[in-house]
Amino acid sequence: MSGFRRISEAVLAGVLALVAPAAAEPPERVVSMNLCTDQLALMLAAPGQLVSVTAFAQDPRQSAMAAEAAALPANHARAEEVYALAPDLVLASDFTAPATLAMLRRLGIAVETFPAATSLDDVAAAIRKMGSALGREAEAEAMAARFETDVAALRADAAAAPRHPRALLYEANGYAQGSDTLAGEILAAAGFANAADEVGLAAGGMLSLEQLAMLAPEAVILPEPPPGTARGYELLAHPVVQALGAQAVPQSDRDWTCATPHVLRAAARLAEARRKLP
């Protein structure tokens, strides 16, 4: 039985390799299985090129492009359903389950993985990488160039600010994002100083409630809690967080988590909050 399966898989892989287009041809049936590649692909793909995105991309809480994603059939990043969609290119993240990606590759499907962005430069790089994966280099270059211009303008505006208030990006379970993260770069581009750096958390890490109280930042940027309750969020309602006197700036995850030009919207909202500080 297993011998038969191995042979049939090998035959299948061979057939797929024969019918798969040559590398120079743009892919015709692209399936994305990660929330972040979903959104970049939705922005850059040619009409009809993208055949499925993840269910996460259709959730307006997590995705900035839920409406666009709703027009496509959703997948749940499982090898079987992705394979059934007969893609000639699969887009995934470096963090997608390795077993799933290995199975797709074994079945002869081209898989392109994207690293998680940790800086605004990574966002431009991700846009260009998506462009070359989809054969849409010109569109991607235009989008990346526009993004870089916007980032430069935002940074110039932040540099001209009279002062840089100390802020903290505080997430569920007490995770603080330092300045060497994508969220940290967004915070810096909005003209804030990152208080997490003062306690050695530039790369991000757990910050206890006690340390938060001792840091006493001027603004705390909190996530918008998802539906349902979780102890991870209970921490953010602790009397100490409330009593800090810091301005709480709630932020929706959808503009933050992924390397797309939407991160600029988050930065613009933060800059607005900064200007309102005394």
Next chain:
Amino acid sequence: MTRLAAALIVLVAALFSASLVTGPASIGAAEGLRALILGGDGPVPMVMREIRLPRAILGATIGAGLGLAGAALQGYLRNPLAEPGLIGVTGTATLGAVLAIHGGLSALTPLATPAAALIGAGLGVALLMSLAAGQGGALMLILAGIALAQLAAALSALVLNLSPNPYAAQEIVFWMMGSLADRSMLHVALALPAMAVGWVLLLTTGRALDALTLGEDAAAGMGVNLARLRWQIVLGTAAAVGGGAAVAGGIGFVGLVVPHLLRPLTGARPAALLWSSALGGAALLLAADIAVRVTFPERDLKLGVVTALIGVPLFLHMLARARREGGP
């Protein structure tokens, strides 16, 4: 006996103070205690009063409740292996709390959490007593308790996995192992009244438990109302364990270890074991909570890890001895 009481009270007071001066924020002991009592401006009084004080209070009171419940259950069931965590009472209490929080009741009123935990713990104790009291013996109690603990843990995990909140499933560890991290005075206010009722109910069973060492008939002959005693144990355990589990999760083994360590010092009298186990439980949980903060300060190590590392070898030792002596 008064020497034991004095020693235990000094130990609890010392560990309570040590708990107050332990934490990730670098605050000197003298500076911290002054800010705790006198207040003042800046973050130090806030850290002391809103983070460390509730943590120390909960450590002492939840530990006291667990130690007391362990001693009372062991006295009533005349079984040294009875323990709220092992026999599933803690598990049914946390299941009640999980259902209240994730079913949305706690959003309506925070009191729903301890109330549901109390109901869960009460049903757990009552079920176990109907299964294991009387002729069932020690083995019956442990087997029924393990089944109940597993069922409660599985149902809690199921509820948390079904939550729409992606962080809820991470909570399973908290409810199984227990933690005092980042609790506030609100949690003290929710847990303390229930636990205090439990302490009163359990501490007043002392005379009846002493009589019960002579057997049920003899105790009845001495005027002990056995039906009333049974209710006092059920409700008292439910309140003492449920109140704590609602805010700190399921902390195991305190009720097993403490009465076992103190029994030789109290002349094996259940009444004396009750109050001394309450003090000993407070000391053990405060010490365990200091240990989780000192050993891995940035890891939020769960309390149950430390109490199980102490409790499991002791439990196995007691099982081995029970078998040698003709056993359960």
